[in-house]
Amino acid sequence: MDGLKSVAKAWSSLSLIKRIIIGLVIGALLGVFAPPGLSVVELLGTVFVNALKAVAPILVFFLVISSLANAKSAGAMKTVVLLYLVGTFIAAVVAVIASLLFPVDLTLVTTVEDTAAPSGVGEVLGTLITNAVANPVKALAEANYLGILAWAVLLGVAVRVAGQPVKDVFTSISDAISTVVRWIIALAPFGILGLVYTSVSENGLEIFTEYGQLLLVLVGCMLFVALVAYPAIVFWGTRQNPYPLVLRCLKDSGITAFFTRSSAANIPVNMELCRKLGLNKDNYSVSIPLGATINMGGAAVTITVMAMMTAHTLGIQIDPVTAVLLSVLAAISACGASGVAGGSLLLIPLACSLFGIGADVAMQVVGIGFIIGVIQDSCETALNSSSDVMFTATAEARAWRKQGKKVDFSGPDEFSDDELE
Secondary structure (H helix, E strand, O other): OHHHHHHHHHHHHOOHHHHHHHHHHHHHHHHHHOOOOOHHHHHHHHHHHHHHHHHHHHHHHHHHHHHHHHOOOOOOHHHHHHHHHHHHHHHHHHHHHHHHHOOOOOOOOOOOOOOOOOOOHHHHHHHHHHHHOOOHHHHHHOOOHHHHHHHHHHHHHHHOOOOHHHHHHHHHHHHHHHHHHHHHHHOHHHHHHHHHHHHHHHHOHHHHOOOHHHHHHHHHHHHHHHHHHHHHHHHHHHOOOOHHHHHHHHHHHHHHHHHHOOOOOOHHHHHHHHHHHOOOHHHHHHHHHHHHHHOOHHHHHHHHHHHHHHHHHOOOOOOHHHHHHHHHHHHHHHHOOOOOOOOOHHHHHHHHHHHOOOHHHHHHHHHHHHHHHHHHHHHHHHHHHHHHHHHHHHHHHHHHHHOOOOOOOOOOOOOOHHHHO
């Protein structure tokens, strides 16, 4: 018994990131050497992701209501939204340039899943509007974050005129749900262990080399965006070394998102990171779930690269004007990508339609996307989700810089509670 207590104490003394790395290594070793189909190990990953997905809609709903009901001002939300949109467009431009510099001939598969894809930008925008006015109960049940946000904003504004006791009720509920989220996040190492084991045992290590060249372009674009393009945006907003914040977001948010492969499931993780950074709750309680919906730089990279490679394979020449139009279309389409694993793949045919590529060929490219999704979707989600916190912090830091306040991203808690007063 004393031995177990010592092990538990030693485990608890480790930082969360170290525990996650341990879970990652153990999961990979089990995937290689243990027999496939260990249901107990697979269950760890399933329970972790499902728990995050289950609590995230409720957390967002009550947190947004509470924040708006008690908010003193609009804060830096306008800047956050602008950063989301600009960042997504820049990611698409980077993908266009990389695809022109490093073209890859695709080997199209002969069979693909019979899945319907959007037929145009109008359909994507129509879907966004429809989701925003969906039944609130149905939105919560189906994790429709546009609907959740829309109704939470309306209720939050309406509750502003209520008495303080009513506002305190919503605050208490959001605090209680936030506590549950921290409990779930503490179990992340075990969940990631199960997720890694499942991926490696089912697909094998050879799956990671099948479409190596295409993956190199995709992952290279995402790394460039994460480590060069986005830091440039952070520097513009903070006028300071951006990498302490960038690396903190990649470490604390990107790694978890890499394995859950769901921006929606990573919302509680991002909420916790924003709390640790000391960001304004009135801002991040809205900007983080909003980012999981419209901040889709990784999705823009996937859509653009896959469409460009398809055009190259078919011998279609891409002129500069068409390349710019593709970047805009990919950015708009990416904002309509679902916050779940593989959500961007069904928007590839929409981008291909810009080049006159038919649905039959485009859906074969979607099939390739599912094949390489083990790595592509993980990197895409890590870029999407980590930048939600990055841009939220950047917008807030920019506002503080204009007020003459110094912002330091180098410490363990980049924003102190005193600065928030």
